[in-house]
Amino acid sequence: MxxxxxxxxxxxxxxxxxxxxxxxxxxxxxxxxxxxxxxxxxxxxxxxxxxxxxxxxxxxxxxxxxxxxxxxxxxxxxxxxxxxxxxxxxxxxxxxxxxxxVMTGEPAGFATPKRPDVVVADAPFPGWWELVAQPEPTAAQRHVLTGGVTGSGTTKPGASGPGAAGLDAVGFGAVVRDGEVLAAVRGAVVGDLLHVARLAVRPEARRRGLARLLMGGLAAWGAERGAKHCALQVAEHNAAAIALYASLGCVEHHRxxxxxxxxx
Known part of the structure; x- marks a missing residue:
């Protein structure tokens, strides 16, 4: 590591x-x-x-x-x-x-098989933006979160984008059921590292295992792109998130x- x-x-x-x-x-x-x-x-x-x-x-x-x-x-x-x-x-x-x-782990350890309700798209889409930032993101939010992906930001789940400058890949993950985005996350691959950020679940959809499901799908996506390690940052007071990541095999690397x- x-x-x-x-x-x-x-x-x-x-x-x-x-x-x-x-x-x-x-x-x-x-x-x-x-x-x-x-x-x-x-x-x-x-x-x-x-x-x-x-x-x-x-x-x-x-x-x-x-x-x-x-x-x-x-x-x-x-x-x-x-x-x-x-x-x-x-x-x-x-x-x-x-x-x-800063917690680290191995994507292969918690990757899950593909499912129709778990999407990792090549470009962001409206429901994804709503959960990870806001429905109409600012220019700075677009830059940071897309990592160089261009386009209108209105791509639908599953559509392809042009990729990210300076990164090996950026993925916009979501759990989508009945056309609604219930959970969202951002993944970026840099060399052999999958960086995970902005994991969010709609309040009414919490405690249904969606965060774990989405992390498994994102891990599989990252592993397919050569990621052997993952890293994420989480506030020390966010006990629920820390417990989730620990249950996936992630451990504290530093603070x-x-x-x-x-x-x-």
């Missing part, structure tokens, strides 16, 4: 920001405020200059792109103490929670927090 830096870099590739500028091995990312991962500086590796100076670059970048200065910091990494000494603090007000787990300047 990948080390922490390698895994974080692949997860960043799978979740493409609108603006992604290297600072040594760091990545300065912005996407109109849509998700913390796409609007923070990934601080794995050497930025090529002292950490305080690198964080000044993070602040300048954030101001230029109209987002809050934020650093994505792996818990326990050497850079964590340096970020704190530079006058930054964990973002206790972050909507997704202060700390997230990360978002940090912001003390004056922010």
């Amino acid at each position: 990948h080390d922490v830096t390698g895994l974080e870099q692949r997860c960043a590739d799978a979740w493409p920001a609108v603006v992604d500028v290297p600072l040594g091995r760091w990545r300065l990312r912005a996407a109109g405020g849509f998700t913390g991962r796409a609007n923070s500086a990934l601080t794995t590796g050497d930025p090529g200059l002292p950490v305080p100076a690198a964080l000044d670059r993070v602040i300048d970048f954030a101001r230029r792109n109209g987002i809050r200065p934020t650093a994505h910091v792996v818990v326990g990494a050497p850079v964590e103490a340096a970020v704190g000494r530079a006058g930054w603090r964990p973002d206790l007000e972050h909507p997704g929670g202060v700390e997230s787990l 990360y927090r978002y940090w912001v300047p003390n004056h922010a």
Whole structure:
């Protein structure tokens, strides 16, 4: 399995920001405020200059792109103490929670046979958008979630799309019954890694095993495209999701927090 830096870099590739500028091995990312991962500086590796100076670059970048200065910091990494000494603090007000787990597993271990009600399409479609973002997604949401897939976003389940620039594949998964999307998820394959995100189930359809069913279909899709490992990020307070992923054989790989300047 990948080390922490390698895994974080692949997860960043799978979740493409609108603006992604290297600072040594760091990545300065912005996407109109849509998700913390796409609007923070990934601080794995050497930025090529002292950490305080690198964080000044993070602040300048954030101001230029109209987002809050934020650093994505792996818990326990050497850079964590340096970020704190530079006058930054964990973002206790972050909507997704202060700390997230990165969990990993093997898609082959929970892949399930194809079923007519489980779709992994090559392009997003209206019911999928409604569950994972909003019925009329913003330009930033389209960019991050499609990973470069073009088109109107009104493709019907099962239709083909042109693929994703910079990624081996992007899949838009859903459980569709009687023409209604009951559950949705996004999968992206980067090398041998399947990145899983935005798993959602309609409130009225919960506790029917749809999330597990959809994860099995997405795992099979990823395995068919060469994915031997999977990774996903989940907030530490989301006990139900953590339990689901653990039951599929996923385990905690590491954790990360978002940090912001003390004056922010």
